[in-house]
Amino acid sequence: MALFMANAYIRHESEAKGCKMTQGKRVTAGVLLIGDELLSGRTRDINLSEIAKFLAPLGVAVAECRVVPDEQDRIVEAVNHLRQACDYVFTTGGIGPTHDDITADAIGAAFGQTVDVRDDALAIIEEWYAKTQTPLTESRKRMARVPAEAILIKNPVTGAPGFQTGNVYTLAGVPKIARAMLEDVAHRIEGGAVTLSRTVATGGLREGDLAEGLGKLAAEYPDVSIGSYPYFFEGPDGEIKRGTNLVARGTDEALLGEVVEKLADLSRSVGGKPVIDPPDAK
Amino acid sequence: MALFMANAYIRHESEAKGCKMTQGKRVTAGVLLIGDELLSGRTRDINLSEIAKFLAPLGVAVAECRVVPDEQDRIVEAVNHLRQACDYVFTTGGIGPTHDDITADAIGAAFGQTVDVRDDALAIIEEWYAKTQTPLTESRKRMARVPAEAILIKNPVTGAPGFQTGNVYTLAGVPKIARAMLEDVAHRIEGGAVTLSRTVATGGLREGDLAEGLGKLAAEYPDVSIGSYPYFFEGPDGEIKRGTNLVARGTDEALLGEVVEKLADLSRSVGGKPVIDPPDAK
Known part of the structure; x- marks a missing residue:
């Protein structure tokens, strides 16, 4: 399957999820990853990507990401920065049942809202644990503590909900749960212009072979972001193989198509065998 | 091999790399990941971990991480924040030969240093490309542009050096190159207390089973950071398996040993079969 999706198709699919979209507007998100384990290197984040x-297909571009430890002051400071700087904020981590799960309190503090066990959240958790015949300990009840004015976010994986406070969406840290929670977020988003992304694999060329031509194209098409991504991998014979993918990103589908053809021409002009939108782009 | 390394062994190994260490001192690092591709989700970062x-074994703890796009103002702002807030800063990305590689200029701007092709850097690049019989294009010469007072960092993978400006170490974005550059950084670091980390696998327990006991232990041992990390994976039979690892982190080896035993006791008390420092901790 080609990686490239046409604008009309993306819009159709996103609106089917309930996302409102305003063509042409730039809408941004900030991502806040919370957890000592990310900074210690124990856990490699996959939530940001x-x-x-x-x-992306909802018309929201991530503009900034921060990673902070499980410390309330640091979380509050980052949330307050990001919710001013971006249209939406997504936090991951720190909403489980243990003593180091302090995200709800931090979000409450950032918004000046009290944080207590809330009946609607507790009802969801009680029902979930009754169904799975798991004892509802005091610690598990702790997961019903959410800021006073927050709107709950469904968790179809482990029951305990996430929550939306203003423009801040608080998700679990476990990627499987965070990803599932996003399905209950799409319909709350008012997206803007969709940034489309197309890739030209250059067939083993190096960045240095392409750089001069790329610079000229970037100057010629200021509304398209042109990036080059070198990669290295070990082939089956143990030899290190290398190459470069070119990526064009922008909101104008026709312009992007034009740039992609020029990127392919550039690759050919320096001896490459370009493939446009390869299914297995590195 | 056990994941746990004794403090004395870590110190010995780190000092062999040339790292100076001051016992008991907290030394921190900030990490700045630079690149549109990280925020678009195209590339999943592995440099932070x-x-x-x-x-970690050099006695430096990462305290904060930021991810910013390829925009000079945003890079400058983040560098200037992190170099004040942390003892050391490590940046990755944006030092290649193409038009979107603007990290050297941004670091120069942050430090008020001019950025030009520098003879020492150019000599390294010339020698490398002569050896590999690759044409030295104008774009590749661009990689010799470094801030006026920077100290070069060796790149044994692709030649073009990284550089140290004050307490800021600028590394490549390709993980293989970034990792190799760190080997020329260790001897420039003055580390402090090493944060040791030990894991207790609880054998299929859930966080909610352990949370109350964990809270008590955390209160009893304020100098040890106790974290719990739930995980989910699909077994060969397609069934979703879950469990929780407990992690104790701190600088006092004996105290950590005490806490690890209590974590194992706690796991047993709620029906788990704990394994201390398992080689394959999830």
Whole structure:
């Protein structure tokens, strides 16, 4: 399957999810990843890329990401920065049942809202645990603590809900749960222009072979962001193979098509065998 | 091999790399990941965890991470924040030969240093390309542009050096190159207390089973950070398996040993079969 999706198709699919979209507008998101384990290197984050890929077809571009430890002051500071700087904010992590799960309190503090066990959240958790015959301990009830004015976000994986406070969406840290929660977020988003992305694999060329031509194209098409991504991998014979993918990103589908053809021409002009929108782009 | 390394062994190995260490001092690093591709979700970062794991045994703890696009103002702002807030800063990305590689200029701007092709950097690049019989294009010469007072960092993978400007270490974005550059950084670091990390696998328990006991232990041992990390994976039979790992982190080896035993006791008390420092901790 080609990686490239046409604008009309993306719009159709996104609106089917309930997302409102305003053509031409730039809408941004900030992502806040919360957890000591991300900064210690124990856990390698995958939520940022999953959130970005979920938001792109809704017409929301991730503009900034921060990673902070499980410390209330640091979370509050980052949330308050991001919710001013971006249209939407997505936080991951720190909403489980243990002592180091302090995200609800931090979000409450950032918004000046009290945080207590809320009946609607508790009802969801009680029902979930009754169904799965798991004892509802005091710690598990803690997961019903959400800011006073927050709107709950469904968690079809483990029951305990996420929550939306103003423009801040608080998701679980476990990627499987965070991703599932996003399905209950799309209909709350008012997206803008969709940034389309197309790739030209250059067939083993290096960045240095392409750089001069790329610079000229970037100057010629200021409304298209042109990036080059070198890669290295070990072939089956143990030899290190390398190559470069070119990526054009922008909101104008026709203009992007034009640039993609020029990127392919450029690759050919320096001896490459370009493939446009390869299914297995590295 | 056990994941746990004793403090004395870590110190010995780190000092062998040339790292100076001051026992008891907290030394921090900020990480700045630069690149549109990280925010678009096209590329999933692995540099943060690699940098954190490299620094930990040198007695440097990553305290904060930011991800910014290829925009000079945003890079400058983040660099200037992090170099004040942390003892060391590591940036990745944006030092290649193409038009969107603007990290050197941004670092120069942050430090008020001019950025030009520097003879020492150019000599390294010339020698590298002569050896690999690759044409030295104008674009490749661009990689010799570094801030006026920067100290070069060796790149044994592709030649073009990284550079150190004050307390800011600028590395490549390709993980293989970034990791190799760190080897020329260790001897420039003055580390502090090493944060040791030990894991107790609880054998299929859930966070909610453990949360109350964990809260008590966390209160009893304020100098040890106790975290719980739930995980989910699909078994060969297609069934979703779940479990929780407990992680104790701190600088006092004996205290950590005590806490690890209590975490194992806690797991047993709620029906788990704990394994301390399992080689394959999820």
